[in-house]
Amino acid sequence: MLTNAGAPGYKLRRTAFLIAGLLFVMTSSLIAQQFISALEQARQLIINNNFTAAQAILLAAIHTSKEPGEAHFLLGFVYFREHDARQSLAEYTLGAASRRPTAAEFRVIGADYVLLKDFADASRWFEEATTQEPLDPSGWYLLGRSKYNEGDYLRAAECFQRVLAIHPSDVKAEDNLGLAYQALNRLPEARKAFETAISFQQVSPSKSGAPFLDLGELLLQDGQPAKAAEALRSAVLLSPSNPRAHEQLGLALRQIDNVPEARIELEKAVALAPDSSPAHFELGQVYRRLGLKEQAAHELELCQWLTATHSSVEVPNYDTSQDPGLP
């Protein structure tokens, strides 16, 4: 006989076990509820871009939960938004122990690798996302960008065409298709794509300066500075805080001998990108042409100083209208 069911001690112990079990279930349920609530709270904070608070809540939730998989996934996303790709990937790896990531999560994982400039791995995970959700255009777009960065321009063009098959008037995809064609030396097709992207925008309430900038740069490289200036003026109008748009317009204007306006644009480029030595050089050259010796000397000295301290940094292209968005 292993039990003594009739004994008074047995009843007492049984009751104690039952109470303990009940308490456990109640506590677990409470913890689970708290965990779910913590996740919800974190999501709200993420939506409000309060990543620090979201991070604290998620770390606490992970600490208390026995199945913190979802918290790891969310925390991975928080780290991604904070541009901490390595931490983000670590969290996704922990999360993946509990379940297979969704297509959206694969897109973030891919984007983490993009931040690490590991485009081969990025493409791998973007491919996963497109396999899971072949009708989601964002996966194809991101895969296209990653392939572009890998130098696989043909595949990049295919990806952008997939986006356009789903969203026929997607400005970003059409514009990037142009960039891929440009990289493939298919310049007439590139120009057509940029112009098509611009035409898509005519009926859109929100317009991007990017296709105008890309078209302008293409025309400038093609030795058509007057036409380039026209496109670049639109780029500057739509993206007034993009130093590259101002720089390229300045270069185009200088080439068509509109030196006073070139000066204005290059001054804006320098103000927006003070660490870019080429912009200082170009402005210095314009000052020279205008006979402004002191200003020229100052800009060229800055250029010299910047190139002495590190390799030249190209005028950056901050186009806020082209935010890649959340994967």
Added chain:
Amino acid sequence: MLRTKLQGRILLLACSLGSTVCRAQAGGVSTGAVSVPVYDAQHRPITAGGFVERGTIVFQDRTRQAGLSAWSHHEGSDKKAYIIESLGSGVALLDYDRDGWMDIYLVNGMTYSALAGTSEPPHAALFHNNHDGTFTDVTAKAGVANDRWGVGAVAADYDNDGWVDIYVTNAGINRLYHNNHDGTFTDFAEHAGVALGAWSTGATFGDYDGDGWLDLFVPGYTAYDVSHPPDPGSNAVVSNTCKFRGVSTFCGPRGLVGAPDHLFHNNRDGTFTDVSEKAGVGDKPGYYGLVSLFVDLDEDGRPELLVGNDSTPNYLYRNKGDGTFEDQSFESGYAVNGQGRETATMGIAVGDYLSTGLLGILNTDFSDDYKVLYRNDGKLSLTDVSPEAGIAQPSMSYLSWGAGFLDYDRDGRKDILMANGHVYPQVDQHDWGTSFAEKPLLFHNLGAGKFAPVEAVRGTGLAAVTTARGAAFGDIFNRGRIDVIINNHEGPPTLLSNEDPNTDHWIEFKLIGGPKAPRDGIGAKIFLTSKGVRQRGDVLSGGSFASSSDPRVFFGLGDASTIEKIEIVWPDGERQKVPAPPVDAIYTVDQQGGIIEVLRSSMAAASPFQYAKVRAASNAH
């Protein structure tokens, strides 16, 4: 600072995912974007392919027939683990025995086993011109084997004795080979005070102070200790710059400590004094100097000083005329390319390609960067015109070294040739559109500032795929045709014999200066007018890459059989009008006596090798 950091982060994301084309800094020494690979029909990189079956044969590779193929350049090991094993060496054309024919001096590198004393060092070579299309190696007799880790050679008559001398730069102690007038040389570098001992590169001779004696400028590359080479992560490397496109390569030059440049004033007694600091050309930032050239760019009669630096801004020093120079690098536009980016300058060529009387400048540089053609707008104002000139795009995939303006087809317009070859053997293992061995690039001057690449006919000199470094240009066979001798890294040289079928006219001048100008006329300019077009030619010593070309000045005349005007501007400022002589000949012009000698073309055939055969046949009879 916070703003910069933040922008950097946004940029990182935007560049990668947004619509922006971001030009990431390549790991090696190019500063441009990664260029789009260009392949030929057989999917070979355009740098090692793209040949055509038929077309005009401009150059033939006559290395073997000339007897030059037995000599070979070597340096370091096959692994090319260190930057010192990658640079290669230059070549000089000079008439050391005053027989009126160009001889060839080829610089060699060094091996580790030779440094350790367990093998013979690779010897430099002096090849005597046999006047029949062939050469004889006279190195041993001449005593110019160098037997140090050689980089460059520049030929000039530094002591005004009428015999050309040779200055050899080394990664180590340099040589100043004084010509003994009997076919031998004696190294006077230590005695003359120009031995240095660091890593010297492409030197140049020029009379910067107008005293009639040639001074010497020697660029410094990096501070390098062969016994403590710059391994990745070692103390010799300031930062990790040991990758190219993400692939591990040798380290540098970025991340290595730069070596200073030196200007030596000629004391007129066989010795020199280092005046670098006083003259303001000492290279305080420690840029990686690879090549230099004294040349008058602003028409004031005094030579400016150009210094091509690897991965750092170039120098253009204006000669102030008081023994000092003013740094006009950025003001002139020469420091960087037209995009405001410093380039990995390897070579310098100058030429009046527009026939305006002003010298344009061509700088060669790394793959992924276009080669930079600067138009001279006067008053030391230079404009990068590479894209509109048609130079930029076709040159992008090549890593170019020696270069020159040469009128290969004698049409009166100066064309461009670049000698090419990569520094990383690893490029052949990747699909990057470039190659370790590359073909030369010849651009035909179309007029009005435009150039077009000349197609490489299979089996001809332009289709010779080599690891070129130094290149020297000159009328090697006295035919009135500009040939090219190229010193290849890890291999025999390449002799590109000019066999273009044109029958245009030409004229050529050897100058003898004095008593107030350098004896060999270095720094002199010749202005020649024919058919209303005024051409300019300069006597120079240095440039290309670590090389020295034929000092004689060549003019193609097209179909013009007469010359309207010839004027020589000597380095001492004297202007000499020379009565126009008959064309198609080489003339020696003395500053005091005018034309004193004429050498008619003795080898009328397009190829000296045809001539050699004819001669051999007649001898047999």
